[in-house]
Amino acid sequence: MLKNMQEKIGYLRETQLGSFIPVLLALIAIWVYFGIVEPVFLSPRNFYFLFMQSAVVGTLAVGVTLVLLMGDIDLSIATVAGVCAAIVAVLSTNMGVSAPIACLVGLGAGALLGGIMGTVIAYFRVPSFVVTLAGLLGFQGLMMKILGIHGAINVRDPFIRGLTTTTLPDSIGLILAAIGIIIFGLTIWKSRRARNAKNLDNELLYLSIIKFVFFSTLVLTATLILNAYRGVPVTIIILLSITGFLGWLTTSTSYGRAIFAVGGNLESARRVGISIEYMRISAFALVGFMAAVGGIIGASRYASVSFNAFAGGPLLLEAIGAAVIGGTSLFGGRGSVWNAILGALVIGSLGNGLDLAGAQAADKLMFSGAILLIAVTLDALTRGGTSRK
């Protein structure tokens, strides 16, 4: 009976829609609960801050999903984010380098640090857990060194600040939403037509329609809510664009296939000629890059770079937690970057709601722990479908 249930859940989780549903239900449950307990939770203003608060965690979660898919883990993302933010802050505030260039240097540094760890993992066959743990410690020290004796640098540069304070005018936000919806609809429609023409099995029509209606409602509602306060933040557009690119990379290119193959069956990936070394180095470099993006967004949001905001706080565990809550398997081979954003919203909503309800830090930690445990248990139960027999 239990086995049967596991199989069914496992099968459900393998489908595109099915992997979305558990995390979405969790999100809706959290919103409904806090909406009743603290009506202000559902106000446009609070939603705006909820999205902004989740942006840093979301960026890191999207990044770490790439290595989780390969069955690896990166424990250094939060500290790499911190190092990159510190580099950007020192360059722009202390040295007067123009902000866009400082940001580019920061992004490059992130990719480099990730690439170095990836190289050690790939060529010296050291488990990623250990290498990135060493990175976590070492980069904490590096960040302290860069920040200097004060331990914090203020960021006042209008370009960097603008990344999280700028919002789009209502009309542009709506136009972007409409474009997104049209592209989504066209993709579904074209794919259906092409599959019909080639006589391949299509998913049921009503499923396609549900998917489309659902996606449109989601995008439109979010845009309207954000417009009701300040408008769609540029940060969200940046995050969605990068996630869109990584989503395409992981599902629609040979590179993405190779990521899933390495996570699913390393030996088989090797036999078909995929270079495991190349995959590891490039994926860790991408994660480092995403960490740098998160670091810059964080620096912009807090208007300062301090040790505690990145390396010392719960950022790392929240990011990995977000990816796993989103349904990405810690065992590798299953997951999606889009779900990482939903996972980040779950963690963000929980923190935000508990804050509003006046909960103590202790309660927040225990709630987050419980949600993470449920997500990981679900992952373990449904691992690999029928092959668990």
Added chain:
Amino acid sequence: MKKNNINLMKNPSSEQTNPIHFSAQGIVKKFGGIDALNDVSFELRRGEVMGLVGDNGAGKSTLMKAISGAQLCDSGAFFIDGKEVKIDSPHDASSKGIQIVYQDLALCENLDVTANLFLGNEIRYLDNLKIIPRALRPLNHLSMEEQTKEALRKLKVKTITSMRTKIGFLSGGQRQSIAIARAIKSDSTIVLLDEPTAALGVSQTKEVLELVKSLRETNHAVVLISHNLNNIFEVCDRITIMRQGENIGVFDTINTAPDQIVSYITRGK
């Protein structure tokens, strides 16, 4: 004496069958002091299924690894259509049309049927745009799916209905079919099957054996390693027997009784 043996036992009707497509001659492989393969010769025709039998440690797998490039042999030569070829790596072997299906199948359970069939060899758009790195060119999902459907139809695999099913949800026999389909895709002419029925139930075994028979119709040269003589006798045209690192004879299935084979495997005569 061994070589004479082979010649003596040659298929009497060999004039009507295909010429030798692949041969390995004088293959020697030593592991320390042990002769894993001692001057072994082996040949294959297209459109035939060659059984390869022998006790554990007789050298079957070592021979297969040598042919598929997974393990270098100490001396010996390989010929395809009479021309000598070098096989130094699995890549060499597959570029010469030799494909091996390992016992563990090497499929990714988290990927669907189509993705597994094309893994490492995807069909892409923009493949003539050299500026874009190969790994970043968009996949042509539809062509791949269409070709997968066609490949399975040719192999008469009817139980897999959706090409988008994840391998993790398929039965052992179905997985074997996918692994074989992958091996015969990509212009291969020689397919080596290592114990394809070992872990399967009765009906799935039947399914896979039907598949092996259909490879004869697609004009592949097939090697079937198995401990199950019933299976060997059901599908093979000829049987090569290995014992203690030597090829002790090639027999026509029609003119041989299973008891004889058992006697050769266990006692060498």
